[in-house]
Amino acid sequence: MDTTAELEILLLLCLLPLLKNVEGNLFSRRQTLADISHSLDDFEEVEQMLAWKREEQILQSTRLPNNVVPLHYDLRLEVDLQKFSVLGHVTITVRCVAPSSYILLHADKLEIVGGDSRLRLQGQDGGSSPTITSWSLHSKKQFLLLKLDGDLTKDGVYNVKIHFKNVLSDHQFGLYRSSYINENNRKRYLATTQFEATGARQAFPCFDEPALKAKFKITILHQAEYRAMSNMPVERSFKRENGWVTDHFMTSPKMSTYVVAFVVSDFTSVGLKTRSGVEINVLARPSAIAEGKGTYALDFSDKILTYFEGYFGVPYPLPKLDLAAIPDFPAAGQENWGLILFEELALLYDAKAPSAKAKLKISHVVSHELVHMWFGDWVTMKWWDGIWLNEGITSYIERLGADVVEPDMKMIDLFTCEVYEKAMAKDSLVSSRPVYQPVHRLSEIDELFDDITYLKGASVIRMLHHSVGEKIFRKGFQNYLQKYAYGSTVQDQLWEEFTKALVEQGQTDLNVKSMMDTWVLQMGYPVITVTRDYSSGKAEVAQQHFLKDASVTTKVPGSKFGYRWYVPVSLTTKSTGTEIHNNLLMRPTTDTEIIDLNGAGAEDWILGNVDRVGFYRVNYDSKNWRLLINHLKSDQFEDVPVVNRGALVDDALSLAGASMLDITFALDLSQYLVRERSYVAWDLAKEAMDYISSILDRGTDTYKKWQDYMVHLITPFYSDVGWTDVEVAFQEEMGQALAVKLACLNGLSDCVARAKSLFARWMDTQDNSHIPERLKTAVYCTAISHGGKSEWEFAWQRYQQASTVVEQSYLLNGLACAQDTDILKTYLEHSKDSKLIRKQYAKHVIKYIGMKKAGKSLAWEFFVDNWDFYFKTFSDISTIAKIVDKITEQFSTDKDLENLLAFTKDRELGSATRAFQQAIESTRANIKWRQNNQDKVEKWLEENGLTD
Structure with a gap:
């Protein structure tokens, strides 16, 4: 070893304590370095080496160092919907928390425009500041590093000015483009955003962490044929001589980057003003607004916003609330403050084709996103490990509001069907996780947008509600919202407010933190x-x-x-x-x-x-x-x-699967369903009994006997509800749809014959107005399942020509019901072509096919062969995990397990990592269920007279 190398190692060893304790400034410690290395002739070389080591240490972190924090963004975007390009300029006002000679912020997939006039640091109000000597992008951690020639001063305020370029891709993340075909058969484009969780950095350089809130002043330049929207109302607008418009928006309150939003489109709107003076508008493609499809969401939003203002004791803080339906959107809804974005199915309701299920989805999603105006936007979790404080709380409280606005839906009863069962299924696995889950890598953030966060989070909040009572529940949340307005929190701060509220009422025997920690900090x-x-x-x-x-x-x-x-x-x-x-x-x-x-x-x-x-x-x-x-x-x-x-059936069958109860008890219990006419009870029981259907092999005697048993149970309900399209109460309509769907799925001859007849009439007349809207899902699936190539091709053509996203959704599911594997292969190939099927619907196609008996193996094989497509297309959101979940839910054989283990071995799985772990564990459990219970089920069916 040469002398220079020895000196370098000795120097590094001497500096280790310093490097471990250094705060804020990792680039400029000249005096300290000089004191240690004064005897070395190559001072500059050693200094450069140490600076490189320090820089490497910074860039290894997932988190920003917070040596500076943002106060204000002045963001200017020039959005060109002809060239699909964006030119941007942002001035970020920051405050120095700890002296340092660097600034680290986020930028991903952006082109930074360099040069002295383009990348600058200035002291506020003309004050002195260091100069940016160099900058670098680090794609793996999505960082933009600015190196300075001197230290920022503690508590000093500076302006960071950055010019950048961007491309409007169709990736449905960050700032991207969407499109639709208008009534003149012309393709129309729009620019829109989806920033949660880490997409803002793909639109503009920023401090993209939820706790780093700042005010935003946004300016958007766009072609005059479009209109621009953002979180705040337009303050002033100027028409330019070149056919462009400049829109200046009002300055926002402090908010997180992930709820910043902007849309440039030719949307039209329908609106109103609430009693408290808030302007609400529902925006969508012009034809949808002209057809009145925004009216239901507008009326619902008006009522529920007013309800939440009273319930939380905090007025909605912005002057306007826009709800926009985006043709290509990766989520049901996104809670951008003042500009909530939705997929069209979650916002647009066609009163001419009334559907309880469609109305239920809209009421769910709209209520959910409006709760976020307080839980998420007004008060935000400090870091993504606390995302359940947004999503879990919101997933429960949304139902309290919807239950008031739409009492016929009985949202609280539906909570058990839609929330508890799914959460319990996931949380009964060793590969589950606590509600609160530390985050160490970027890919782990997306993993948290799962059933544990949303559904278990909602379930434990409901349990807390009933434990402390309505008065304390509201008081705890009201105190929390008022105390931490425009701030960021951790869950202990919420528990503290509940405990204080209890103490104020003289109840000192319950420590909310102690109770809730057992539910939030451990899985299961x-x-x-x-x-x-x-x-x-x-x-x-x-x-x-x-x-x-x-x-x-x-x-x-x-x-x-x-x-x-x-x-x-x-x-x-x-x-x-x-x-x-x-x-x-x-x-x-x-x-x-x-x-x-x-x-x-x-x-x-x-x-x-x-x-x-x-x-x-x-x-x-x-x-x-x-x-x-x-x-x-x-x-x-x-x-x-x-x-x-319904819960008794679910519990009994689940306990039997876990070998805690003989399955004959559960099967004996299920016999009562011949009497049941409640949608809620049936839906709960159905989910549990569908598990047995999914495990049994198609074509076997046992599977046929099980189908016969299900027909025996559902026939009385089916006969009572019939095929009428007469308007009935919400729960009755949902019950009718469930009964018909279950009867047809299990082969009830009358149901199959009616469905085929209705579909054949459609093929003959080219008119499907005779098919009840609420029964279309069952009719399309049954006719295609029992039909052949002609039925499938007819439905495929109707999908291409469908004028509404609701009709497309019925057909997307129905097309997956084909029994011919060649047809299903064609369908899967079609799903990869965005000219045939919107990119956001590709996930539905493979899930629908994978959930059907005929498509189980085919969907898996296609997924494996096209892993790169699915991983690339859906890696930025939790969708890929949901795909894995659905296409493996029927896995119950040794071969299935072998396939899973082989595929996941030594492969980078990103945000689907936990989903694959759960698929492997569930498959093993399903194999054990077959070994322990399949023979018992067959024997029970024989003994109860349900033979061929």
Whole structure:
């Protein structure tokens, strides 16, 4: 080793303590360096080497160092919708937090225009400042590094001026282009944005972290045939001689970069002013507005915005609220402050083709995004590991508002169908995760936009609501919103406000943080087992971690809570008809509790988790299961709350799958469904029973017997609701659609014949007005499934010619119902061609095919062969994880497992990493289910007279 190398190593060893503790300034420590290396002749060379080491250390981080923080953005964009180009200039006013000789911010896929006049640093109000000596882009971490010739001064305020260029791609992330065909058959383009989570940096250089809030002053230049929109109203507008327009928007309040938005389009609008003076507009392609498709969302937004202003005790803070339907949009909705963007299906409603399902989607999404105006925009999580504070809270509170505006929908009952089941399915896996999940890499951010964040997050907030009561619930949130206005928080700050609200009411026995930490900081949930002593009238209540496959307990990650929870236990009994011990809060330090059942007789059933408010499953001793089964099979079955009737089927089948209950109990229980007419109960039960359908192999005797059993169960419901298109209440319409769909899917001859007849009439007359809107999904799928090439090609042509996105959505699903693998291969190939199928719908095609029996293997093979296409197209959002989830949900054989393991070995999976882990675990559990239960199911079907 030469002397120079030895000196370099010695110098680095001496500097290690300094490098570990250095704050803010990692480029200029000349005096310290000189003190250490004064005896070296090559001072400059050593200094350069150390500067390089320090720079490398900075760029290895996922996070910005926050040595400077943004205060204000002055952003100017020239958007050319002919050349698909953007010229931009941004002046960012920053404040120095710690002296440093560099500025690090975000930029991704941007061309930075260099030169002294283009990239500058100036002291505010003419004050002195260092000079930018060099800059560099670092694509892996998406950083823009500006090096300075001296230190920024602590608390000094500076302006960073950057010119840049961009291209309007069709990638549906960042600032991108969309298009549609207008009524004159002319293709019209628009520029739009999708910045959550890390897309703003693809539109302009910025400090792209949620806690780094700043005010925005936005100016957009565009061709005069278009109009521009942003978060704030237009302050002034100028027409230019070259046929362009310059729109200057009002300065925004402090907000995060991911909720900044702008749209340049030829959209038209319909609007109103709320009682509090907020201008609301729904914007979309001109034909949609002219046809009145924005009216429902506008009226709904008016009512629910007013409701939330009262509920939160905080007025909506902006002067306007725009809701825009974007033809190509990767999410249902995005909560940009003052300019919410939606996919068209989530905003536009056709009153001439009324559909309960379509109205439900719009009410869900619009309510969800409006809650975000407070939870997410007004108060924001500090970092993406707390995204559930946005999405989980919002996914629950959206239903409180929608339930007030649309009471017939019974949103709270639907919560159990749409939220609990899906969350529980994911959270019963060892490969699940806590609601709060640290983020170490950029790809991990996208992974957090999953069912655990949205659905489990919503479920535990609902449980908290019922634990503390309505008054405390509202007070806690109101205090939180008022205290942290325009700021950023972590979950402990929310728990603190709830605990304070409880203390103010004289309730000191509940520490909200202690309770909620067990639900948010560890994955999973418990099964509560109620074991009765029929002679004493008491019951033992115990909790344990519920896993889909109980044999994998040795693989469960460690938890400081030992997989025990604070569990709010509620029970009701046949004899009282009221809840008992609703306030029993099981603690993680207690294995069991003894409960007095308040006089319940030995022949009275006990029911746990009333209305399924708690995020847990319930198991019983064998006798109590029999008491519940017998009661549900009697004429008094409606004594059991509607949500619990469906939940009992779900719990029983899930417990059986986990080997905690003999499956014959669950099957015996399911027999009661011949009496059931509630959509909510049926939907809950259906999801659980669909699992068995997905596991059994198509074409086998057992699968045919199972279909016959499902036909036996659904026929009475199907016969009652019929095929009428007469207007009925919301829940009745949803029930009719479910009954017809389930009857046709399982081969009920009358259902199949009617569907085929209606479709054939459409083919003959070229008019489908005779097919009830609410039944189109069932009709199209059934006719194509039982048809051939001519039916499929007809539907394909209708898809190409469909004038509404709703009709396209029906057909997209129906086309996936074909049984011919060659036809399905053609369909999958079509989905990759954006001229045939919009890019955002490619994800639907492969999911729809993968979820069908005939398409299971085909969809997987196509996904594997076209991995690069799906990974590139959907890698910036969580969509690819959802694709993996759907196309593997039927996997239940050793071959399926082998395919998954082979594909995932040594492959970079990005935001789909956890989805593949869960697919592998679920496949193993499904294989075990077949081994343990398939023979029992077949024997049960034979013994109950359901043979061929």
